Amino acid sequence: MRTLFNYLIFPGFLFSACVGLIACWIDRKVTARIQWRVGPPWYQNFVDIVKLLGKETIVPAGAKITFLLSPVLGLLSTILVATILGVTVRLPLESFIGDLIVVLYLLIIPAISIIIGAFSSRNPLASIGASREMKLVLGYELPFILAITVIIIKSAGSIQIGSILNHQINFGSNLASFSGMLAFLVAIICMQAKLGFAPFDMSESEQEIMGGVFIEYSGLPLAIFKLTKAILLYTMPLLLIILFWAKNLTILASIGKYIAILVIIILIKNTNPRLRIDQAIRFFWGPVTSLAIIAIALALFGL
């Protein structure tokens, strides 16, 4: 019963969806202010979701059943990540051994669901978007996992989020060391790609391949994808805060840290043009992976 409550209401679906949609509004508003516009009102994303629920759902001819199943798959796994992280922040001792690995796996599933959904829609532009997304996943997963390895080394080989939290509460944030700082930089760049924001939004580039992976989606499945993206926008910064910056996790401090990371994401998004997919892969496997390896070496020397 309590698990169900956790999953559906408090740190899970309802809470994370509300926070995520408001974060999306902050994104749109800050973007608008950067471009010297006014921007939408705070309830805009909620209205968008309600509107999409009321629209007709079109299934293109010849699409497989995975076309409708994959958005649900992505949403369910994202909610699960939000629940695990939310429960861990409140009660660090209740986490289970190896939940860091579980979270890492669950965070890949939204990308996989987008790929499956796009390929099953039988649209050539969606296929282009899906193949880009696939390459991008291959690109950013390596440095992201290396950056998290730094955390595992620094917290004495623990793969339990609760004990990583406790380690930081006892010995100070991971961010306060050279290796932690480098790994945080790497993780922020990878997060940008995971969220699908510019400069890594080539899989759904609106101007070029017309929405790419989402081109055939309408109505309810599109709303679910939007919700998934919104919840990811809440989950990913929360994961980074827990792993890197968890010395002080009172409610006020957490909100401040979350908004700081959000603003960093939005600023990167608004000041960078879209990269080509080959440039992105070269960027991730070259400089970013090198930075992550340097961070691991520093962590092994105890810096």
Place this chain on the structure above:
Amino acid sequence: MDLKLKALTKSLWVFHAACSPCNNCDIEILDLLTPRYDVERFGIALVGSVRHADVLLVTGVPNYKTKEILKTLYSQAPQPCLVVAVGNCACGRMMFKDSYNSPCAVDELVPVSAYIPGCPPKPEAMIAGVVKLIQKVRGKK
């Protein structure tokens, strides 16, 4: 008034269907997204795919090629989908009425909900047209 229509009028996603226009209307439409007019305040956004669209914004006189494409686009859009004809060409074909390359007007192909005349219409005129469209949609139910 039910929630569905209210949400629809608060977040109109626009797909821009250019049926062989001369581009003046298109430039004026893009003006609506600039800081001076900023229709994103009202939740109006341009989308890339017609599957996401609530409003089909048609400019220009359809010719033999774009006629079929416009019909396909309208059938691909999820219902409820509104159609707005922007500019004199899309409203009534104007001087291209007797042209060899102009088989029919926009409203003979798809049901048009609002006409915004002008060559090209000013951005203010377009905003006024959208306001009238929203009032029409809300008044219907």
